[in-house]
Amino acid sequence: MQLKCAASLLSLLSLLSLLSFLGLALLFATGCSVSADLDGKSCPCAAGWVCDTASDRCVRPDAGRDSATPPSDTGTPPADSAVPPEDVPGRVMFIDDSAATFGMGTLDGTTVDGDALKLDGSGRTGTIESRVFDANGQRAWTSLSWTPRGPYGKNLPDSRGAESGYGADAVDMAGNLMLWHLDEMADLNDGDPVADGSGRSNGGLALAPDSPLRVVDGLIGNAVVDRVDTYLYLPTSTTADFDFGNSDLTWSLWVNTTEDCSDRNKVYLGIDGSASPNAHLWLGCTSVGYSLCPSGSPSGLAGGYFHSASDPRDGGGYCGTTRINDGAWHNLIIVKAGHASARLRLYVDGVMEDERDASFEGPLDFPMDPDLTVGDFTGGTYPAIGDFDEVAIWGRALSASEAGAVYRRGALRLSLQVRACDDPACAGEQFVGPDGTSATSFVDTGTLTPATTATLTGLTGRYVQYRARFDTLSTTASAVLERVAMTGDPI
Known part of the structure; x- marks a missing residue:
């Protein structure tokens, strides 16, 4: 530090001694100019300066964030940074959160979209x-945190x-009204229970x-394999939840099957009242000759x-355009509004x-108490063969965006x-991953909120790197x- 002053050196030293005694810091003197030429000096740095660990040089705090940001020098860390609020000398935090920083990595089948990353649609x-x-x-690398835009690979939330x-x-x-994750831990014998996550106690039984x-x-988790001579059922006599009356409703399920349904409809989810005044509702795979399918539709x-x-028949039917018996998982949702x-x-x-359009003359009720x-x-009467997962019923009409969200949480993965x-x-x-081997990965484990901060153990070294993997059932959607x-933290 250079001192350029018109006052005498003796007078200045006397003044400095007095201020030191009073616990004050001299920042200026009449007729003096003080310059602190610390920029570019080697670390460690004086208070108010930031150590750029890439160059081992002191820089001003507003000189821009480099690849390593010591949280103790930058105030409160950003949200989701996985950095505790207290200062830890020597702690570093590396962040990717922009097109520029993500773009410095090696992208394979992924692309930058705005300041985020997703699949590029090629696979x-x-x-x-x-x-x-x-x-x-x-x-010692102590924590990893990440921000997914949505919930991926997660069961629908329990208890509404x-x-x-x-x-x-x-x-x-x-x-x-009903939420069967079908995550049972063992094969289901005749009469075994099927758990319900809705909070409405609408569990089922195995036949x-x-x-x-x-x-x-x-x-997502487990699934149940259905055969011709088996199915799952819920006696509607045990609850009034499935006397739908005049209300809106939504049915949703995931199915994976290769079964041919060209000769006969296959019921994936249904309630058959058999005869008036009982309603008749079903969702499944339909035959080529089904009158509501467009002419020339595939099986x-x-x-x-x-x-x-049923006499006379009211309401309405529906038919899709995508083949669903191709051996891949498909999400089917029917909404009545x-x-x-x-x-x-x-x-x-x-x-x-x-x-x-559909017109219902009477309520969707089941006075004869058939099984769902x-x-x-x-x-x-209409058996289906296939794997079933995540079966849900709502007493309201899901919107188009909600139906899309139900599909994407099952179809997309980020690890x-x-x-x-x-x-x-x-x-x-x-x-x-979490167990220290390449066989596992870090994923969002939250229930109603993201759980995307992980504690790392046993990882030490000067350098660190992450890899993120994206998976999808459809090239039109991406995590x-x-x-x-x-x-x-320093070792």
């Missing part, structure tokens, strides 16, 4: 391997819960007289019929494929792994990653 899987971050010294904290596709389960219904890996389309009376003057809307994989069934009608390295090429180190942050 159903894609990744980003981030740039390798240099902490300019050994660090409403999600929050997502930028898109949060689901509100208001009006939910499997000869051999159990198998429980296998499903779209294996979603379809069904809702009517309040209105009653005397109603609209029936069929959604397949989040897209509305049919919309029709998954995989058939009661009595085995992350990290690795710490001793060299800038990260040669030989594996990306790992979106908005932000990733990693924090390291």
Whole structure:
């Protein structure tokens, strides 16, 4: 520091001694100019300066964030940064949250969209391997946090819960009457219970007289494999929830099947009142000759019929355009909005494929108490073969955006792994997940809000890198990653 002053050196020293005694700092003197030429000096830095760990030089706090940001020098960390509020000397935090920072990574099947990252539409899987971050010294990497735009790969919320904290596709389960996740932990024998997550105590039972219904890996958690001689059912005599009356309603399910339905309709979800005055409702796979399907339609389309009376038949039917018996998972949603003057809307994989007017003369009630069934009608009249998952019924009409959100949470996946390295090429180190192996990945485990901050253990090194993987059932939809942050503490 250079002092240029017209006053005498002796007078200045006397004044400095006096102010030091009083606990004050001299910032100026009449006729003097003081210059603090610290910019570019080697770390550690004086108070008020930031250490750029990439260059080991002191910079002004407003000189812009570099690849490493010491939280102790930058005030309150950004939201979701995974950095505790207290200062930790030597702590660094690396952040990707813009087109520029995501673009520094290696993108394979992914693309930058605004300041976020998603699949580029060329396939159903894609990744980003981030740039390798240099902490300019050994660090113990303690936390990983990320911001997904929506809830991906998650069951619908239980107990009529409403999600929050997502930028898109949060689901509100208001009006939910039945929610079968079908995540049972063992095969279902005849009479075994099926759990209900709606909070309405509308659990079901298994009908499997000869051999159990198998429980296998499903779209989300587990799924139940239905055969010709089996189905799941809920006796409507145990609840008034399925006397729908004149109310709006929505049915939704996931199915994976290769069964041919060209010769006969296959019921995936239904209530068969058998005769007036009982209503007759079903959603499933429809035959080529079904009168409501467009002429020349292929086999294996979603379809069904809702009517309040069978003689004369009222209500209306519906037919999709996408083949659903191709051995892939498909989401089917039928929405009834209105009653005397109603609209029936069929959604397949989040897209509305049919919309029709319908008029119901009577209420959708079931005074003869038939069973609500998954995989058939009661009595085995229209059996279906396939894997079923995440079956839900609402006593309200879901909107188009809600139907899309139900599909996307099942169809999209986003997972992350990290690795710490001793060299800038990260040669030989594996990306790992929560258990420290490459077999697992970090995913959102929240229920009604995101749970996307993970504690890291056993990861040490000067360099760190993350990899994010995107998966989808459809090239028209993608998970979106908005932000990733990693924090390291000095060793």
